[in-house]
């Protein structure tokens with residue numbers, strides 16, 4: 105399984121003592137785009153949280169970007185997070201500083217020190233999300249779609265091999281959703297970044313078809329179709 109960026113075998117996922125998912129077997133290849141669908145409360149976010157080390161994996165085996173989730177400690181979780189990009193529906197920029205400063209804040213928090221390299225990286229990710237000219241804008245000067253692009257730019261800062269996105273189009277109008285989806289597909293296709301995206305939005309899935317994984321009745325069903 106050399107091409108797998110995620111490999112989960114016989115895992116059980118809990119929230120506290122509550123079993124949320126069992127018999128979880130899932131493999132995602134490098135550069136692959138995968139939708140995670142399923143009714144509300146069936147465990148999509150719990151699965152994503154397990155993948156980025158927020159929920160501990162207590163049973164079964166799983167590797168993410170080469171990290172063994174059973175071996176994670178508070179010391180190694182930050183290293184796992186640095187190899188991932190995480191995108192949320194309701195991500196908030198720091199309101200007291202502009203886009204460049206927001207992105208620099210994240211870089212510094214993840215160990216970057218050289219000003220020139222940081223500025224180059226910020227220009228690079230803003231270019232990738234089509235917002236090259238917006239670095240000096242304050243968050244309140246950005247539309248919802250632009251804020252979501254900045255969130256994707258933030259996720260790209262550490263050149264992730266995998267992006268985990270939890271309903272990234274949830275608050276957006278259809279046209280802006282399409283733009284965000286085009287951007288995520290472009291990142292996946294052109295930079296070889298795998299994307300796992302939880303969504304309820306079947307309109308988006310129909311327009312941008314990809315492999316679908318469904319959470320249902322405490323199980324994860326692979327290659328699901330739109331019911």
Ligand SMILES: Nc1ncnc2c1ncn2[C@@H]1O[C@H](COP(=O)(O)OP(=O)(O)OP(=O)(O)O)[C@@H](O)[C@H]1O
Nearest residue numbers: 119120124142143144145146147148149150151319
């Ligand atoms: N922090 C928590 N503590 C305890 N139980 C939780 C916690 N977060 C979620 N749960 C429970 O875990 C189950 C799965 O929730 P989860 O958020 O993973 O589902 P989801 O499929 O992502 O839902 P949605 O589509 O509404 O985001 C639910 O029964 C929920 O009540």
